[in-house]
Amino acid sequence: MTIRNPKDFWSGLLFLFVGGAAVLLAQKYPLGTAFKMGPGYFPTALGGLLAVVGLFAVLRSFIRPGTAIESFHWRLLSIVTGSTVLFGLLMRGAGLSVAVPVLVVATAAASVYFRWRTALVLAVGLTALSAVLFVKGLGLPIPLIGPWFGG
Amino acid sequence: MELLANLSLGFDTALTLQNLLYCFVGVLIGTLIGVLPGIGPVATIAMLLPVTFTLAPVSAMIMLAGIYYGAQYGGSTSAILINLPGEITSVATTLDGHAMAKQGRAGVALATAAIGSFVAGTISTFLLAAFAPPLAELALKFGPHEYFALMVLGLVASVVLAHGSLLRAVGMILLGLLLGLIGADVNSGAQRFTFGVPELADGVGFVVAAMGMFGLGEIARNLENEATRTRLVGRVTSLMPTREDFRRMVGPILRGTFIGSALGILPGNGAVLGSFTSYSVEKKLSKTPEQFGKGMIEGVAAPESANNAGAQTSFIPMLTLGIPSTPVMALMIGALIIQGIQPGPTVVTNQPALFWGIIVSMWIGNVFLLILNLPLIGMWVRLIMVPYHLLYPAILVFCAIGVYSLSNSTFDVHLMALFGVLGYVFAKLECEPAPMLLGFLLGPMMEEYLRRAMTISRGDATTFLTRPLSATMLAMAVIAMVIVLLPAIRKTREVAFQEEG
Numbered sequence: 186m187t188i189r190n191p192k193d194f195w196s197g198l199l200f201l202f203v204g205g206a207a208v209l210l211a212q213k214y215p216l217g218t219a220f221k222m223g224p225g226y227f228p229t230a231l232g233g234l235l236a237v238v239g240l241f242a243v244l245r246s247f248i249r250p251g252t253a254i255e256s257f258h259w260r261l262l263s264i265v266t267g268s269t270v271l272f273g274l275l276m277r278g279a280g281l282s283v284a285v286p287v288l289v290v291a292t293a294a295a296s297v298y299f300r301w302r303t304a305l306v307l308a309v310g311l312t313a314l315s316a317v318l319f320v321k322g323l324g325l326p327i328p329l330i331g332p333w334f335g336g
Numbered sequence: 337m338e339l340l341a342n343l344s345l346g347f348d349t350a351l352t353l354q355n356l357l358y359c360f361v362g363v364l365i366g367t368l369i370g371v372l373p374g375i376g377p378v379a380t381i382a383m384l385l386p387v388t389f390t391l392a393p394v395s396a397m398i399m400l401a402g403i404y405y406g407a408q409y410g411g412s413t414s415a416i417l418i419n420l421p422g423e424i425t426s427v428a429t430t431l432d433g434h435a436m437a438k439q440g441r442a443g444v445a446l447a448t449a450a451i452g453s454f455v456a457g458t459i460s461t462f463l464l465a466a467f468a469p470p471l472a473e474l475a476l477k478f479g480p481h482e483y484f485a486l487m488v489l490g491l492v493a494s495v496v497l498a499h500g501s502l503l504r505a506v507g508m509i510l511l512g513l514l515l516g517l518i519g520a521d522v523n524s525g526a527q528r529f530t531f532g533v534p535e536l537a538d539g540v541g542f543v544v545a546a547m548g549m550f551g552l553g554e555i556a557r558n559l560e561n562e563a564t565r566t567r568l569v570g571r572v573t574s575l576m577p578t579r580e581d582f583r584r585m586v587g588p589i590l591r592g593t594f595i596g597s598a599l600g601i602l603p604g605n606g607a608v609l610g611s612f613t614s615y616s617v618e619k620k621l622s623k624t625p626e627q628f629g630k631g632m633i634e635g636v637a638a639p640e641s642a643n644n645a646g647a648q649t650s651f652i653p654m655l656t657l658g659i660p661s662t663p664v665m666a667l668m669i670g671a672l673i674i675q676g677i678q679p680g681p682t683v684v685t686n687q688p689a690l691f692w693g694i695i696v697s698m699w700i701g702n703v704f705l706l707i708l709n710l711p712l713i714g715m716w717v718r719l720i721m722v723p724y725h726l727l728y729p730a731i732l733v734f735c736a737i738g739v740y741s742l743s744n745s746t747f748d749v750h751l752m753a754l755f756g757v758l759g760y761v762f763a764k765l766e767c768e769p770a771p772m773l774l775g776f777l778l779g780p781m782m783e784e785y786l787r788r789a790m791t792i793s794r795g796d797a798t799t800f801l802t803r804p805l806s807a808t809m810l811a812m813a814v815i816a817m818v819i820v821l822l823p824a825i826r827k828t829r830e831v832a833f834q835e836e837g
Binding site for chain 1 (some may be wrong): 503506528556724736741747749757761764790
């Protein structure tokens with residue numbers, strides 16, 4: 186048994202797992218009847234269908250050939266998502282004037298053209314722009330300087 | 337004559353100074369993001385949702401609509417000049433458009449794209465005005481059975497129109513439907529799939545999911561090929577097509593418009609399929625099909641007309657049925673609901689100024705776009721030169737602030753990051769995100785209609801087949817599914833989608 190279509194195999198496995206988990210979790214909610222459906226009815230049906238689709242994809246991956254999966258660039262992905270997470274952690278406490286430049290510099294590091302000077306200039310520019318646009322212009326209730334710094 | 341009265345009401349609404357301004361701002365932003373590869377209308381409209389809270393409903397919709405069809409114009413500019421489609425709907429344009437640019441005919445290609453888009457935009461505006469009201473009238477007769485059947489049909493259509501594997505597209509829809517169920521159940525109040533997280537009680541925000549998958553996930557993918565991004569070839573010289581060029585573009589533009597309009601109504605991403613289909617049709621009709629890909633003007637005129645027509649007719653199901661057919665339309669519905677307007681068949685009669693104002697504004701927007709894209713093309717050419725490493729941090733900042741400001745929630749920002757990872761992984765597995773987002777939106781609605789339908793018919797599922805309208809729609813769904821599964825059709829479909837590569 187060799188996997189001939191890795192895209193089918195892995196997506197199938199994912200569907201099978203999520204579908205199965207949904208069916209199991211949905212058993213905690215009353216199923217009801219077709220006449221009067223409970224909160225467990227629809228998720229159980231959907232989860233079951235998803236698991237069947239997943240199983241079918243996994244089985245098919247051994248029969249029908251497909252192309253290989255492109256390589257994952259985990260470094261890029263983790264920089265982009267990591268800097269977003271950092272922004273989320275900083276926004277409420279430190280405010281926009283800290284969270285935005287941190288986000289810009291951290292995410293700019295993902296580029297092959299990263300230079301400290303450019304990144305810092307970009308950070309200052311985007312912070313000023315978003316302060317003017319979102320806080321002053323649109324009046325969104327976002328602190329420029331958060332409570333951590335006495336804002 | 338009623339149509340004329342309605343259109344004049346539309347002109348009264350759309351021609352106020354304020355609405356003209358928002359229409360212009362919309363198409364300007366649309367062209368901007370269309371020209372820039374790596375940022376699309378979904379992420380942009382999601383980012384701008386908070387801005388629209390403060391506007392009048394008509395102005396908000398006019399601006400958001402302008403962004404969507406404006407992006408279709410802008411997308412062709414980068415497709416032609418740097419062989420990089422600004423939007424996926426412009427992928428087909430790269431084939432012949434960029435070849436024309438290499439031959440020094442970039443200006444003619446750009447002019448063809450703009451003229452085609454304008455003609456398509458004008459015709460499809462009239463189609464929208466003619467077909468939307470009768471459809472809304474029909475939809476007033478819909479009960480829960482019909483709505484459920486319609487959603488099944490819509491989801492099947494989005495599978496049929498999705499790129500790549502049908503099976504994986506079905507999986508993505510089911511996954512989306514399940515994700516849509518997260519949160520409190522409307523009927524019983526039961527907390528489903530919330531894992532005890534209080535922020536999930538209201539469900540996962542659509543904007544959060546869309547920005548994660550289309551914003552963050554895309555950035556990570558674009559950064560992979562950062563070093564190999566092509567640069568501008570040649571200069572834009574003469575914009576004016578020759579008499580021969582005009583003669584050759586008439587047929588493709590008209591055919592592209594009708595193919596695009598028809599496919600645009602369908603759920604999924606009709607505008608994408610429309611551009612490929614019309615390209616293939618031109619290739620089949622041509623006496624010199626081997627010349628396609630080497631700078632045929634027909635290969636630019638047809639897909640660019642089709643994508644613009646499709647973008648406009650995709651408003652039909654949203655405005656008449658209140659059902660989103662694409663992620664962009666879902667955001668529009670969100671914007672309307674925030675304004676206190678429930679989209680559906682009653683909008684035509686209860687909000688005529690809104691309905692006809694939007695339609696007429698589309699035609700006005702197309703006039704703006706023609707001006708923006710032809711005489712001012714030099715401005716956009718310079719914009720394409722902005723390197724991606726300066727652009728993506730800005731996109732990320734707007735996504736992050738946009739999501740945070742939805743409910744001042746750190747949790748939403750982190751959830752967006754999670755969806756970014758999901759979007760990236762799904763892209764690698766060639767699982768289309770659009771069917772998933774569609775399922776995500778329709779999940780709660782489908783469950784609700786299914787429950788009501790089953791209660792009305794006392795648990796008897798056969799009523800779906802005995803009510804004529806719902807039976808027709810379900811039959812259409814089955815036929816569509818069978819047709820794509822037929823071996824002969826499946827081969828053509830696979831070939832059609834391969835041409836984009």
